[in-house]
Amino acid sequence: MATVVLSGVFVGLVYGLLAVGLVVTYRTSRIINFAYGEIGMLAAFFYFDIRLGTNTTTFTHDRGLLLALPVAVAFGALLGVAMEWTIARPLRDNPTLNGMVATIAASLLFLTYAVRRWGIQVRTTKPLLEGNGVKVAGLNISPSQLLIGAATLVILGALAAVYRFTSYGLRLRATALNPYAAALSGINTNATSMVTWTIAGALSAVSGILIAPLVAVNAFFMTLLALRAFAAALAGGLTSIWGGFAAGVLLGVGEAVIAFKSPIKGITDVVVALGIVALVVARPGGLVRAQY
Amino acid sequence: MRSTDRLATASVPIAALARPAAWIGAVAVCLLGSETVSYRLGLVGVVFIGAIGLHILVNWSGELSLGHAAFIGLPAFAVAQLSVHSGASPLLFLPVGVLVGALLGVLVAGVALRARGLQVALVTLAIGIAITRYLWTKSWVIGPSGGLRVPVPSLLGIRFTTNRSMLPLLAVVVLVAALAARAILDSKVGRALSLVRSNPDAAAAMGIPVEFHRGLVYGIAGAFAGLAGYAYVIWVQQVSPQAFPLSLGFTYLVIAILAGKGGLTGVALSAVLLKGGEVFEIVPHWIALYVGPAALIFNVTRYQEGFNGALREMRQRFAQRRGSTPVTPEREQPSTGGRRTAVRLPVIAGAVLVLAGFGALLLAWYHLGNTDQVAVQNQDIVSGGLGGLALIIVGSTLLVRDALLHGRALVDQRTDATVDEPMPQTTPKATTRRPAAKTKSQ
Numbered sequence: 001m002a003t004v005v006l007s008g009v010f011v012g013l014v015y016g017l018l019a020v021g022l023v024v025t026y027r028t029s030r031i032i033n034f035a036y037g038e039i040g041m042l043a044a045f046f047y048f049d050i051r052l053g054t055n056t057t058t059f060t061h062d063r064g065l066l067l068a069l070p071v072a073v074a075f076g077a078l079l080g081v082a083m084e085w086t087i088a089r090p091l092r093d094n095p096t097l098n099g100m101v102a103t104i105a106a107s108l109l110f111l112t113y114a115v116r117r118w119g120i121q122v123r124t125t126k127p128l129l130e131g132n133g134v135k136v137a138g139l140n141i142s143p144s145q146l147l148i149g150a151a152t153l154v155i156l157g158a159l160a161a162v163y164r165f166t167s168y169g170l171r172l173r174a175t176a177l178n179p180y181a182a183a184l185s186g187i188n189t190n191a192t193s194m195v196t197w198t199i200a201g202a203l204s205a206v207s208g209i210l211i212a213p214l215v216a217v218n219a220f221f222m223t224l225l226a227l228r229a230f231a232a233a234l235a236g237g238l239t240s241i242w243g244g245f246a247a248g249v250l251l252g253v254g255e256a257v258i259a260f261k262s263p264i265k266g267i268t269d270v271v272v273a274l275g276i277v278a279l280v281v282a283r284p285g286g287l288v289r290a291q292y
Numbered sequence: 293m294r295s296t297d298r299l300a301t302a303s304v305p306i307a308a309l310a311r312p313a314a315w316i317g318a319v320a321v322c323l324l325g326s327e328t329v330s331y332r333l334g335l336v337g338v339v340f341i342g343a344i345g346l347h348i349l350v351n352w353s354g355e356l357s358l359g360h361a362a363f364i365g366l367p368a369f370a371v372a373q374l375s376v377h378s379g380a381s382p383l384l385f386l387p388v389g390v391l392v393g394a395l396l397g398v399l400v401a402g403v404a405l406r407a408r409g410l411q412v413a414l415v416t417l418a419i420g421i422a423i424t425r426y427l428w429t430k431s432w433v434i435g436p437s438g439g440l441r442v443p444v445p446s447l448l449g450i451r452f453t454t455n456r457s458m459l460p461l462l463a464v465v466v467l468v469a470a471l472a473a474r475a476i477l478d479s480k481v482g483r484a485l486s487l488v489r490s491n492p493d494a495a496a497a498m499g500i501p502v503e504f505h506r507g508l509v510y511g512i513a514g515a516f517a518g519l520a521g522y523a524y525v526i527w528v529q530q531v532s533p534q535a536f537p538l539s540l541g542f543t544y545l546v547i548a549i550l551a552g553k554g555g556l557t558g559v560a561l562s563a564v565l566l567k568g569g570e571v572f573e574i575v576p577h578w579i580a581l582y583v584g585p586a587a588l589i590f591n592v593t594r595y596q597e598g599f600n601g602a603l604r605e606m607r608q609r610f611a612q613r614r615g616s617t618p619v620t621p622e623r624e625q626p627s628t629g630g631r632r633t634a635v636r637l638p639v640i641a642g643a644v645l646v647l648a649g650f651g652a653l654l655l656a657w658y659h660l661g662n663t664d665q666v667a668v669q670n671q672d673i674v675s676g677g678l679g680g681l682a683l684i685i686v687g688s689t690l691l692v693r694d695a696l697l698h699g700r701a702l703v704d705q706r707t708d709a710t711v712d713e714p715m716p717q718t719t720p721k722a723t724t725r726r727p728a729a730k731t732k733s734q
Contacts, residue, residue: 030410031410032410032413032414034413086589086593087589087592087593090593090594091592091593097350097354097355097356097410097412097413098549098592098596099592100356100410100413101356101545101549101588101592102588102589102592102593104358104542104545105546105584105585105586105588105589105592106585106589108539108542108546108581108584108585109582109585109586112578112581112582112585116578227417227421230414230417231418234411234414238410238411265429266425266426266429269421269422269425269426270421270422270425270426272418272421273418273419273421273422273425274418274422276414276415276418277403277415277418277419277422280403280406280407280411280414280415281403281406284406284407284411
């Protein structure tokens, strides 16, 4: 049971990371990015292509982390920029529900490309770092999980620092709070919007790459994870970064426990879905108030 | 004596008849297709019905539903299960499909109305996921693992063993759906939905119950989805969960949003292009998978009017070129019922006979192709072939005679008009020199 909770914590960290990306996007563009998971999926697939080669049945060589990781993350960031330019920017002054449908269409495009290029079967992956892991309080923590923990800490810490202590972070927050007033104050809202989506794309790429060794990787693996992230972001009212992150972690733990206890297949998806429904019915504003 | 009095006329509402005639003609042409073609056309029709509901929901009310696959699938399973368990033909369960769909829609509305703004999308997605991940695995919903086969559809003793024979029936279902949608959109409800979408506060100030209408529109979308599910069951006659994945809802959303705000023509065009393109494989499948979403992104971010907008623009340009007044931009053109043209009786009779003749020829040709017995073929040649030819000759004779008579009548008319023309009166001042100009009368 304790191992279940532990693995749930680490998966929850990734959910939290994804939720942070979603919240950051929503705060800036008022659009829920339904293609968020697919950005991470494409980046993860490119990472494995670069690192392990395109032959998916056998490992012929391993080119190592240092080349593949930055390229894949940059690719994710690039996808974020592309989405900002084609979808978020034209709809900035009038973000309707159709704007989200455009992101759904983008996710369909990404999925089509992925299925055509890599097929729908599960792909073999390798952990990012080899090693034996550590033993803490009688529980084994694998290197992948350690990496998740470390990466989450570093990334979120850096993000929080940028947002709170730098002038550029102030500009990002101002654009998120009120783009019109921010533009009047001389902030280049085009640039801040693009930077936000770049950060979000990179976050998604990192999340996808981090969680890939722990789950079955096929073209749809991030879509289901992103659903959890949507639920977590909703719990944060779509605007609170820490609320979304905390909800993601709790969701990861809760999901692991439920999957462990219940023999019904697919129960976790249903629980998450019903949780979203319950949340919206009971507390549409989310459980946590946002601070800008 | 005027020879124009001799030609009897009947007033015929040509413009109003044009659309039903086109419909019947289209179905007749479709009947000439093979079984595969008919099957695919039916699939396009089913998608059209489902898209109507989503069109009203998204384009007229500004709501969103990402779980449309569940809206269509659940009524389909309900109809199929009832049909299988009772042994009755699935054709009888149309009310069941519509009712289950409407109830599901109202249920979703109860939740979605609490959502603020963009959370609506997540809630509908969540409900769609809950249904597809849970109910689609339960055997009391989806039946045995090989899929649920319904009994052969039959109505009043007629069994429809081929899809081609059932195509007119499906066309009737599609027509009913289209007429119902048209009635809703043209009524008070449609206008209220439009106002609720554009300005809910103004609508509330005018006394329109906003929440009720928002709930109603989900119920309407659910009802149409239920009808589409019923149509799917009677057409494909086998239902399995793989037919209603969550991505189907996205496909419907693409079709509905590409249709744009307006009437059903855009929806039809969208459904035919997207689903028809997919089933008839006009372009390679993978190109279609890219083009659809890309067109959607383009429509949402730049054009924003959809097919209905494009059709409106075309109509306006066409009307301007003709010189008539441009049509109202917001609604589809009102039906032109009530305008009647006087058409001479022989023309009507002649046209009907010619068409009947061609119809007989086509039937004869179709039957000839279906049998290889020479005796039957000879019968067909005589009855359909020669009979059809005779009808065409008689009809053409009537048309020619009418044209000759009408021509003569026109000449008579012009002569009479010239004879009766009032004489130009010359003024007293100018006539001093030319008195002889007055002698043209009589």
